[in-house]
Amino acid sequence: MIDYHGLGLSLIETSHRSSEYDDVHESAVSGIRALLDVPDTHEVLLLGGGATMQFGMVPMNLMPAGGSADIVHSGSWAQKALADLRKLGTANVLYDGSEKDFTTLPDPQEIHPSDGASYLHITSNETIGGLQWKEFPKTGDVPLVADMSSDILSRRINVSDFGLIYAGAQKNLGPAGVTVVIIRKDLLDRGPDSLPAYLHYRTHASKNSLFNTPPVFAVYALSLVMNWITSEGGLDAIAKRNVAKSAMLYRTIGSHPEFFRCPVDERYRSDMNVVFRLPSEELEKAFIAEAGERDMIGLKGHRSVGGIRASIYNAVSPESVEALTEFMQEFAQRNA
Numbered sequence: 001m002i003d004y005h006g007l008g009l010s011l012i013e014t015s016h017r018s019s020e021y022d023d024v025h026e027s028a029v030s031g032i033r034a035l036l037d038v039p040d041t042h043e044v045l046l047l048g049g050g051a052t053m054q055f056g057m058v059p060m061n062l063m064p065a066g067g068s069a070d071i072v073h074s075g076s077w078a079q080k081a082l083a084d085l086r087k088l089g090t091a092n093v094l095y096d097g098s099e100k101d102f103t104t105l106p107d108p109q110e111i112h113p114s115d116g117a118s119y120l121h122i123t124s125n126e127t128i129g130g131l132q133w134k135e136f137p138k139t140g141d142v143p144l145v146a147d148m149s150s151d152i153l154s155r156r157i158n159v160s161d162f163g164l165i166y167a168g169a170q171k172n173l174g175p176a177g178v179t180v181v182i183i184r185k186d187l188l189d190r191g192p193d194s195l196p197a198y199l200h201y202r203t204h205a206s207k208n209s210l211f212n213t214p215p216v217f218a219v220y221a222l223s224l225v226m227n228w229i230t231s232e233g234g235l236d237a238i239a240k241r242n243v244a245k246s247a248m249l250y251r252t253i254g255s256h257p258e259f260f261r262c263p264v265d266e267r268y269r270s271d272m273n274v275v276f277r278l279p280s281e282e283l284e285k286a287f288i289a290e291a292g293e294r295d296m297i298g299l300k301g302h303r304s305v306g307g308i309r310a311s312i313y314n315a316v317s318p319e320s321v322e323a324l325t326e327f328m329q330e331f332a333q334r335n336a
């Protein structure tokens with residue numbers, strides 16, 4: 001933190017045009033490219049503004065003014081992407097999960113782009129609802145756009161199937177402050193010249209994501225996380241570990257059906273955010289409090305939905321998940 005590689009000063013204090021930072025920047029970008037096997041047809045950009053800024057940047061760049069785009073409304077995060085899309089054009093909602101309380105997803109094979117749609121947007125993992133696409137719609141010539149903020153680098157994906165992928169870093173990539181955008185190169189020029197420079201993807205691609213001062217520390221941490229994933233055996237090893245972790249929790253929920261209930265359709269249960277309910281809100285409060293006494297924190301479901309949510313991102317160890325399942329069993333036996 002205070003003396004980067006013997007420089008006598010922190011990386012945070014050095015110029016982002018320094019050779020030290022150049023190496024960090026390249027290592028972060030090449031780490032993402034290598035782990036996700038990003039083909040040469042796609043550019044990797046490091047931007048600011050969080051995934052939230054992409055809710056606006058995607059339609060601004062990929063859809064002509066007053067045009068239309070398709071979107072799957074799968075929950076809280078899709079809702080935010082939908083709201084910004086509606087400010088800029090027409091949203092064709094291909095599937096509206098609100099009718100089923102956002103507990104399931106459409107069959108990907110039944111999702112087809114509409115005539116004239118500029119792109120089709122999905123949220124690969126709904127962080128709050130605990131829903132995850134296991135396969136993706138095939139969209140032909142219409143670019144598939146995915147908000148992967150809460151499951152990027154948790155499993156292998158075929159980047160060529162996507163026109164654009166975006167993800168805020170703070171779940172699986174590093175600290176907040178940097179947002180990864182992977183965009184097919186032919187889409188870089190789609191945005192109108194009237195866009196402010198920062199909001200145009202082309203600006204960032206032409207400057208190797210150094211158009212303005214990047215969040216140096218966040219990019220540095222991201223580069224270290226890429227090294228860590230590699231040292232853990234790469235994406236396939238991480239994916240295997242993630243599936244085993246979530247299976248432990250879903251198994252525990254399933255083995256106490258009178259006490260625990262996961263509202264999510266079994267076909268689309270998330271490997272990142274495992275949500276479940278207890279028989280009453282009082283028991284949920286007691287569960288969270290007792291878990292806290294055992295140093296298990298952050299289990300309270302999102303305020304909009306309540307219940308319990310175990311967010312078991314890449315960095316959560318199998319041992320931690322095992323400790324949670326042991327506590328769940330013990331709590332269920334004591335309170336059933």
Ligand SMILES: Cc1ncc(COP(=O)(O)O)c(C=O)c1O
Binds near residue numbers: 077126
């Ligand atoms: C799926 C999803 N999309 C978007 C966001 C918003 O990301 P940010 O806070 O980086 O703007 C989040 C944040 O948790 C998320 O989980």
